[in-house]
Amino acid sequence: MALMITDECINCDVCEPECPNEAIYPGDEIYEIDPTLCTECVGHFDEPQCQQVCPVDCIPLDPDHKETREQLTAKYDALMAAK
Template identity: 75%
Template sequence: MALMITDECINCDVCEPECPNDAISMGPEIYVIDPKKCTECVGHFDEPQCVQVCPVECIPRNPDYLETAEQLMEKYNGLQAAKSA
């Protein structure tokens, strides 16, 4: 399941550089997470790094993108293959 950033975001800029998949970017008003790139840090870390650094705890799982750990690992592998190409 990909993560999402809620409107409680204070634009503190700490989450974006922590994302190993470059899934976080500035949206029209707050940061957003691209669900096609978010693996919840599966393949990189044991826990999502953006969640670890967020001072206002505004990064829950996105209920619109239900994925198993295996699917997240598959997405990670696809993203890594695309980087290598």
């Protein structure tokens, strides 16, 4: 499942540089996550780095983008092949 940033985001800027896939970007009001790039850090780290650094715990799983670990791994592989 991709992650999402809720409206509890305080725009502290700590999550964006932690994302190895560059899936996090500034939105109109809060940071947002591109679900086509988010692999929950599968392939890079054991846990999503944005969740680890978020001071307000506003980065849950996105229920609109359910993916298995295998799908996340395949997405990671495709992203790495495209680089």
